[in-house]
Amino acid sequence: MSEKPTNFIRTKIADQIKQGQISEIVTRFPPEPNGYLHVGHAKSICLNFGLAEEFGGRCNLRFDDTNPEKESQEYIDAIENDVRWLGFEWSNLCHTADYFEQLFDWALHLIRNGDAYVDEQSAEAMRLNRGTLTEPGVDSPYRDRSPEENEALFCKMRDGELPEGAAVLRAKISMSAPNVNLRDPALYRIRHIAHPRAGDQWCIYPTYDYAHGQSDAIEGITHSLCTLEFEDHRPLYEWLLKKLPVPSRPKQTEFSRLELEGTVTSKRKLNALVQAGHVSGWDDPRMPTIAGMRRRGYSPEGIRLFCERIGVTRKPNTIELQILEGSVRDDLEGRAHKAMVVLDPLKLVVTNWDQAPLELTVPWHPKRPEFGSRTMSFGRELYIDRSDFALDPPEGFFRLIPGGSVRLKYGFIVDFDDVVIGDDGQVSEVHVRYDPATRSGEDQSGRKVKGTIHWVHAESACAVDVHLYDRLFTVADPGSYDDPASVINPESLIVGQAWAEPSLHTRMPEAFFQFERVGFFKQDPACEADRMIYNRSVTLKDAWAKKQ
RNA sequence: UGGGGUGUGGCCAAGUGGUUAAGGCAGCGGGUUUUGAUCCCGCCAUUCGUAGGUUCGAAUCCUACCACCCCAGCCA
Numbered sequence: 001m002s003e004k005p006t007n008f009i010r011t012k013i014a015d016q017i018k019q020g021q022i023s024e025i026v027t028r029f030p031p032e033p034n035g036y037l038h039v040g041h042a043k044s045i046c047l048n049f050g051l052a053e054e055f056g057g058r059c060n061l062r063f064d065d066t067n068p069e070k071e072s073q074e075y076i077d078a079i080e081n082d083v084r085w086l087g088f089e090w091s092n093l094c095h096t097a098d099y100f101e102q103l104f105d106w107a108l109h110l111i112r113n114g115d116a117y118v119d120e121q122s123a124e125a126m127r128l129n130r131g132t133l134t135e136p137g138v139d140s141p142y143r144d145r146s147p148e149e150n151e152a153l154f155c156k157m158r159d160g161e162l163p164e165g166a167a168v169l170r171a172k173i174s175m176s177a178p179n180v181n182l183r184d185p186a187l188y189r190i191r192h193i194a195h196p197r198a199g200d201q202w203c204i205y206p207t208y209d210y211a212h213g214q215s216d217a218i219e220g221i222t223h224s225l226c227t228l229e230f231e232d233h234r235p236l237y238e239w240l241l242k243k244l245p246v247p248s249r250p251k252q253t254e255f256s257r258l259e260l261e262g263t264v265t266s267k268r269k270l271n272a273l274v275q276a277g278h279v280s281g282w283d284d285p286r287m288p289t290i291a292g293m294r295r296r297g298y299s300p301e302g303i304r305l306f307c308e309r310i311g312v313t314r315k316p317n318t319i320e321l322q323i324l325e326g327s328v329r330d331d332l333e334g335r336a337h338k339a340m341v342v343l344d345p346l347k348l349v350v351t352n353w354d355q356a357p358l359e360l361t362v363p364w365h366p367k368r369p370e371f372g373s374r375t376m377s378f379g380r381e382l383y384i385d386r387s388d389f390a391l392d393p394p395e396g397f398f399r400l401i402p403g404g405s406v407r408l409k410y411g412f413i414v415d416f417d418d419v420v421i422g423d424d425g426q427v428s429e430v431h432v433r434y435d436p437a438t439r440s441g442e443d444q445s446g447r448k449v450k451g452t453i454h455w456v457h458a459e460s461a462c463a464v465d466v467h468l469y470d471r472l473f474t475v476a477d478p479g480s481y482d483d484p485a486s487v488i489n490p491e492s493l494i495v496g497q498a499w500a501e502p503s504l505h506t507r508m509p510e511a512f513f514q515f516e517r518v519g520f521f522k523q524d525p526a527c528e529a530d531r532m533i534y535n536r537s538v539t540l541k542d543a544w545a546k547k548q
Numbered sequence: 549u550g551g552g553g554u555g556u557g558g559c560c561a562a563g564u565g566g567u568u569a570a571g572g573c574a575g576c577g578g579g580u581u582u583u584g585a586u587c588c589c590g591c592c593a594u595u596c597g598u599a600g601g602u603u604c605g606a607a608u609c610c611u612a613c614c615a616c617c618c619c620a621g622c623c624a
Contacts, residue, residue: 005571006562032624067623123622130620134550137620168622178551180620189622208624232552232619254553256617261559267624309572311561313554316617320559323573333586367586398584407582440582452582517583544584 004054007312009047009225009253013055025057026222028094029083030064030212033075033196035267036282036289037082039303039324040258046307047255048225049088058091060219065097066211068195076196078282082290087300096206096215097197103206103214104158106244107169107187111150115243116187117143118153120167129175130183136176137183143172157190160203164190171210173239181232182239185209213237217246224250227257228314258310259318262471263288264479278485279472285524285535286472286492296469297512297522297537302331321471325538332512332520332537337364337371340409340454341500341515341534343466345383347429348455351417353380357457360440362410374503378411381458383499385517388453389430391419396547398450400430407452409516413438413445454516461499464532467524468494498534505532514540 016022027048031041052059061083065071083090110116119126119140131137145153154169156162169188177183187210194200216224224237231254241249257265264270265288273279273287282289285296293303306327310319357379364371388399388406400406405415414432422428437445472492478484504513513521519539527533 030624034624064624070623119622126622127620132550133620136550165622170622180551182551183620186622191622205622207622212624226624228553229618230624234552256554309560311572313561315554315561317560320573323560326573329585338583366583396584409582411582413582443582449582451584454583514583514585517585540583540585542584547584 005308005311009223009255009312010051013051013223017055022222024222025052025055026059026220027052027057027225028060028062028216028219028221030062031079032064032067033072033079034067034070035075035271036078036291038265038267038270038290039260039263039288039293040265042086042290042303043258043307043310044225045083045086045088046304047312051223059088060092060094061090062094062215062219063096064208064212065095065195065197066206066208068191068193068205071196073196078291085294085300086290086303092219094219095197096211097195099211099215099218100198100202100206102218103211106214107154107210108151109245110171110243111154112147113243114147114172116169116171117145117150118157118167119143119170123165130180131175133180139175140184143184157188157204160192162190164192166190171236171239179232179235181236185236209233209236210240213240213250214244214246216250217241217248220248221250224252226252226254228254230254254314255312256314256316259316259479260288260324261318261321261476262473262478264484266479269479269484273485276485278488285467286469295525296535297520298328299331299335299512302328305331328538329520329541332514336512336514336520337507338366338514338516339501339504340376340456341464341498341504341518342383342385342454342456343496343498343518344386345499346386346389346427347458348382348384349429349431350380350382350414350434351431352433357459360410374506376410376501376503377457377460379457379459382408382455383458383461384453384455389427391427394548399453400451405449407438407449408455409452410440411455412436412440413447413449456499456501460502462502462505462532464498464500464504464534466496466498466521467533467535468496469536
């Protein structure tokens with residue numbers, strides 16, 4: 001295989017180690033538990049955990065849980081599950097909430113040094129006084145309170161004596177900074193609301209800007225990796241680290257976030273789709289969430305391969321869906337069991353077959369003998385896919401046609417005999433004669449046919465449901481719509497019935513399958529034993545369809 | 549019109565002054581094939597946003613310009 005592609009962060013770390021500037025790296029993946037993880041998070045997870053792994057360092061999973069309004073235990077559990085499923089194990093499981101006491105003490109430190117003050121302006125007034133992108137802001141009338149007064153007020157905030165919105169703690173930096181993030185950013189706000197982890201211990205909560213860098217410092221993070229939109233926050237990140245007696249000095253490095261063609265990677269918008277019932281949940285197989293991709297039948301290795309292929313840079317980028325699908329296919333090709341399933345059945349009658357059904361031994365994977373084999377019965381009545389027969393074949397069609405022959409994979413070559421047209425004018429049956437000398441594995445006839453098609457034995461086949469997924473949206477950039485629901489693809493899910501060889505069900509439910517010549521499928525975890533559901537993860541490449 | 553970023557083939561992406569500008573995906577052509585899949589082979593940027601300049605030599609240095617992205621939450 002090819003070696004791992006490099007990127008600017010990896011190169012920098014390798015360099016720092018070589019120069020002896022650092023001996024160990026510590027990274028962290030810091031999701032806010034306000035939704036499920038999506039493919040964009042997968043990129044970050046692979047980066048953070050991957051780097052730590054590669055350089056023999058550590059990586060923490062840290063819940064950036066500073067805003068109890070949006071966070072919940074359901075999300076916390078789902079995130080842990082998703083990270084593990086992707087194949088990573090954290091060094092420490094951390095919660096910003098566990099640092100609340102320390103963060104509070106440090107806030108006092110800022111206040112006592114005159115670096116923070118309690119502002120009692122309304123949110124509206126603060127917004128107005130912040131100025132604009134081109135004009136400086138105006139100092140708050142509360143900006144020059146004494147440290148003593150600030151400390152007393154801040155303690156009142158903590159003690160619950162002030163209502164929500166009555167006051168915030170602000171860093172005292174500059175209201176005229178050209179970088180608006182430095183115009184006395186809020187550090188603490190009042191929220192009389194319980195926290196999923198801290199319970200009702202607190203009614204003031206730190207903001208991301210105040211909590212993040214300090215949390216990094218507490219954990220001894222060396223490389224704090226985040227996306228580009230936080231670049232303008234870096235001066236603030238550094239300002240706080242410099243003002244506070246923190247135990248270490250982490251460095252923030254930004255990279256560009258993943259943009260995936262045809263998908264939405266905004267937790268807010270994904271949540272809206274879930275809430276409105278446009279999808280069955282966060283784990284709907286059409287969702288770009290890790291849970292959705294898992295349920296759809298993507299493998300962790302396939303997703304990791306994808307993350308490796310897309311690289312890490314600071315450039316704006318939009319990744320084509322083909323790269324994700326191609327990565328998944330490439331991984332699944334080697335690990336999926338190959339089964340025969342007919343999605344759109346057409347009865348095939350082998351007119352010269354008068355014997356009992358024949359049991360054929362068929363390998364689960366032609367190149368992987370260790371996968372073992374199963375038996376398939378072959379008899380007089382079979383189903384083939386309707387698309388594998390053409391009364392009036394187009395140029396280049398080499399499946400079954402009047403007067404023609406095809407091989408039934410792992411079975412025999414059959415020669416066209418006759419066709420039966422139903423009342424609806426459609427072909428209802430195709431009659432063929434099999435050539436006994438052409439049995440797979442012992443064919444000495446010397447016959448060669450152009451096409452090989454899949455089939456199932458009508459008598460023993462099992463009916464299963466198949467869920468055929470297509471892209472969730474009709475446009476390439478649903479994320480740029482305020483309401484992506486307005487461009488939902490009404491055909492993003494097609495439920496069909498199929499006939500499967502019975503041994504499909506003898507495999508474990510976790511198994512990945514390739515339905516030969518059709519696509520990769522995975523059993524849906526929610527289906528019942530008497531009505532199996534297989535989700536189509538991704539189709540096979542199809543040069544014939546493309547030519548059409 | 550403020551600040552911070554980014555521009556290398558259809559999509560990603562190496563490359564940081566010196567052979568014919570890596571590689572992946574997609575595409576195209578061919579071979580193998582009992583999956584029109586997989587696999588294998590070959591092709592696919594005289595050119596690095598544009599225009600100047602420095603240099604024996606530039607995607608890499610300088611200047612100007614252009615385009616696009618992010619920032620005015622008590623979200624992260």
